[in-house]
Amino acid sequence: MMKGLQIFSAAILATTSAIVPSAYAIDASLNVGVEGRHFFEDAAYSQQTSNQLSTFIKPEFVWDDADNSQRVSFVPYYRYDAADDERSHGDIRELMWMHWQGPWEIRAGIGKVFWGVTESLHLVDVINQTDSVDAADGDEKLGQPMVHGIWLSDSGTFEAFVLPGFRERTFAGEEGRLRAPYVVNDDAIYQANAEQRHTDLALRWSRSIELMEYPLDLSVSLFRGTSRDPAYLPDIELIGATPVVTALTPYYAIQNQAAATVQYSLEGWLLKTELLRREYNDPTLEDYSAAVSGFEYTLVGPFDSSMDLGLLLEYQYDERDASLTTSQNDIFAGMRFAFNDAASSEVLAGVTQDLDNAGSWSFFLEASTRLRSNMTIDVNAFLLGADTQDDLLYTLRRDDFVEVALNFYY
Numbered sequence: 226m227m228k229g230l231q232i233f234s235a236a237i238l239a240t241t242s243a244i245v246p247s248a249y250a251i252d253a254s255l256n257v258g259v260e261g262r263h264f265f266e267d268a269a270y271s272q273q274t275s276n277q278l279s280t281f282i283k284p285e286f287v288w289d290d291a292d293n294s295q296r297v298s299f300v301p302y303y304r305y306d307a308a309d310d311e312r313s314h315g316d317i318r319e320l321m322w323m324h325w326q327g328p329w330e331i332r333a334g335i336g337k338v339f340w341g342v343t344e345s346l347h348l349v350d351v352i353n354q355t356d357s358v359d360a361a362d363g364d365e366k367l368g369q370p371m372v373h374g375i376w377l378s379d380s381g382t383f384e385a386f387v388l389p390g391f392r393e394r395t396f397a398g399e400e401g402r403l404r405a406p407y408v409v410n411d412d413a414i415y416q417a418n419a420e421q422r423h424t425d426l427a428l429r430w431s432r433s434i435e436l437m438e439y440p441l442d443l444s445v446s447l448f449r450g451t452s453r454d455p456a457y458l459p460d461i462e463l464i465g466a467t468p469v470v471t472a473l474t475p476y477y478a479i480q481n482q483a484a485a486t487v488q489y490s491l492e493g494w495l496l497k498t499e500l501l502r503r504e505y506n507d508p509t510l511e512d513y514s515a516a517v518s519g520f521e522y523t524l525v526g527p528f529d530s531s532m533d534l535g536l537l538l539e540y541q542y543d544e545r546d547a548s549l550t551t552s553q554n555d556i557f558a559g560m561r562f563a564f565n566d567a568a569s570s571e572v573l574a575g576v577t578q579d580l581d582n583a584g585s586w587s588f589f590l591e592a593s594t595r596l597r598s599n600m601t602i603d604v605n606a607f608l609l610g611a612d613t614q615d616d617l618l619y620t621l622r623r624d625d626f627v628e629v630a631l632n633f634y635y
Contacts, residue, residue, distance in 0.1 A: 252287040260630040264402055266623040272399040279306040283318070295324040300368075304359060311398030312358040317368045332373040337366050338386075340429070340446060341499060342488040345539045345557035345577060346517045348501040349484035351448050352427060354392040361403055361607050361628075362589065367392045381432030381443075388425040391415075391451045394475065405620045409473045410460065416478045416507055417451060423479075425450020441489045448482040456510060479506040495521040497539070513544040519557070535561035537575060547582070548615045554580045570594040584612035603630040 262277040281304040288297040300319040306312035321334040341347035353366035370390040376383045396409040417423035431444035455475035461468045482503045489496040498518040505512060519539025527534050537559040541552035559575025572592040579585035587609040595601045605628040611618035 252289065254285045255635040256283040256285075256632060257281070257635075258630050258632045260628060262402075262626050262628045264624060264626045266625060268402065269620075269623045270399075270404075270406060273402055274308045274400055277306060277308045277312075277402065279304055279308075279312065281305070294326055295322065297322050306358075306401075309358070309398050309401035311396060312401055314358070314395060316356065318366075319368055328377040330375040330377075332371070332375075335368040335370050336373065337368060338371075338373070339366075340444070340484070340486070342442070342486045342497045343499050343517045343519065343539055344497075344521065344537055344559065345519075345575065346499070346541055346552055348499040348515055348517055349444075349446060349486055351446075351453060351482060351484070352386065352388070354394055354453050356395050357403075358395040358397055358401065361605070361626075367395070381430050384427075384429040384431075386425075386427040386429075388427065388450060389422075391421045391423060391425070391477070393421070393477075394453070394455060396475075402624050402626070403621060405457075405473065407459070407470055407473045409457070409475055413455070413475045413477060414458065415451065416476075423451050436489065437491075439489065439491045442487070444486045446482075446484045448480070448484075450479065451477050452480040452505070478510055480504065481506075493523045493525070495523070497521070511545060511549070515541075515543040515550075515552070517541045517552070521561070531565050533561075533563040533565065535563070537561065541577070546615075547579070547585070547613075547617065549617070551579075551585075551587075551617050552577075556580060568595040579616075582613065582616065584610055585616050585618055586610045587618065599634045601632045601634075603632065604628070605630075 257280070259280045260278070264275050268275065281302065283300065283302045286299045290296065298319050298321050300317070301315070302318045303315040304313060317335050319334070319336050321332055321336045323330065323332045325331075338352040339347075339350055340352070341350045347364075352371070353369045355363050356365040356367050357363060359365040369388060369392060372387040372389075374385045393413050397404040399408050415421070415423070425448070427446065427448040427450070429444060429446040431442070433440055433442045435441070455477050457473040458476050459470045460472040460474055462471050463469070480503055482501065484502070485500045487496075487498040497520065499516065501515045503513060503515075517539055519537065522536045524534040524536070526532070537557070539557040541555040541557065543550045543553040545553060547553055555577050557575055557577045559573065562572040564570040570593070572590070574588075574590040576586060576588045587607070590604070590606040592604045593601055606626070608625045609618050609621060611622045613619065
C-alpha cells in the first residue's frame with residue numbers, strides 16, 4: 226500500500242507544481258517528539274519488553290493561494306520505535322489540494338476526516354483507518370486517499386466522498402505491547418475482489434440550528450465499503466498431530482453503515498449522542514446496532530479558581546457480546562481540567578466500567594503543559610482490569626503503562 230501511496234503522492238505533487246507558482250511562499254512547520262513508555266507489570270508474552278522508547282517527526286507544508294481560492298497541504302510522518310519494528314513506520318497523513326468557489330469546495334489527495342461528538346467512544350468515525358501502534362487510544366489515523374466534495378446550503382452542509390484505496394490497520398509486532406497473544410500477520414484477506422483497490426463511497430449531511438436559542442448540531446452519514454474494523458482468522462499449523470494457532474490474519478469485509486450524531490449546547494451543558502447501524506455483506510459476521518450518549522457539564526472558575534472543570538458522563542451500548550466489543554453495556558465517567566494558565570495546562574481523566582462485569586474496567590489519563598514557547602510535555606496513563614478470558618480487555622491485562630512525551634515545535 227505504501228508503494229501505491231507513493232505513486233498517488235507523486236501524481237498530486239506533479240499536479241500541484243503546475244497549480245502553485247514556483248515563487249510562491251511556503252508556510253512550513255515542524256513537530257518532533259521523543260516518547261517513552263513504561264509498563265508496570267511483566268509482559269504476558271515472552272518476546273515483549275517492559276519499556277519502549279520512540280521518536281517521531283511530522284513536518285507540515287502549506288501553499289496558500291487565496292487569490293485563486295486554493296490551497297495545498299503536505300504532512301508526512303515517521304515514527305521510529307527502538308523495541309518494536311512494527312511500530313516503526315511512515316505515513317502520509319495529508320497531501321491535499323483544496324479549491325473553493327462560492328458554496329462549493331473540492332478536496333483531492335490524501336487526507337484525514339473526523340466524524341463524532343462523544344468523548345469515550347467514536348462510533349461513527351469511519352473514513353480513516355486507525356493507526357493502532359501509534360497511540361493507545363486509537364485516535365491517531367492513517368491518511369486516506371480521497372476525493373471530497375462539499376456543498377454549503379441553507380439546508381445544511383452536504384458532503385460526498387470517493388475513497389479509491391484502502392489502508393490496512395497497523396498492529397504491534399512480537400516485541401510490542403498492547404496486543405493479542407498471537408501476532409497479526411501482514412497477509413490480509415478481503416471480501417472485495419479488488420482487495421485494497423476497492424473504491425468506497427460515503428455521504429454526510431450536517432446542520433446547525435437553534436433550539437430555544439441554543440445551538441443544536443445534527444449529522445447523518447452513510448458509508449459503503451471495506452470495513453475499517455477487521456475480523457481475525459486463526460492461522461493453524463499441525464505440530465505433530467495437534468493443530469496449533471500460530472498467528473492471526475485480518476479479514477476485511479464489505480459493510481454498509483448508517484450513522485447519526487446529535488450535540489446540543491445548553492448554557493454549561495453539552496449533550497452528545499452517536500448512533501450506529503452496521504450491516505455486513507458476509508453472513509458469517511454479525512450485523513449490529515450501537516450507541517453512545519451522555520453529557521459534559523462545565524463549571525467555570527470553581528472554588529474561586531481561574532480554571533474550568535468539565536464533568537463527563539456517557540453510556541455505551543452495543544448489541545454484540547463482550548468477546549466482540551468492550552462497550553456492550555458500559556458507563557464512562559470523567560473530568561476535564563483546563564487551568565487557563567500561561568502554559569495552557571490541561572488534564573483529562575476518565576474510567577469506563579462494564580455494568581455486566583464488575584471486574585472489567587479501564588482508566589486513562591491525558592495531561593499536557595507547555596514548558597517553553599516551543600516545547601510541551603505530555604503524560605498519559607492507561608490502566609485496566611479484566612478477570613474473565615472472554616473479555617476483550619483480558620489480552621491486555623498486564624499492559625498498564627505510563628507514557629511521557631516531549632514535543633518540540635518549530
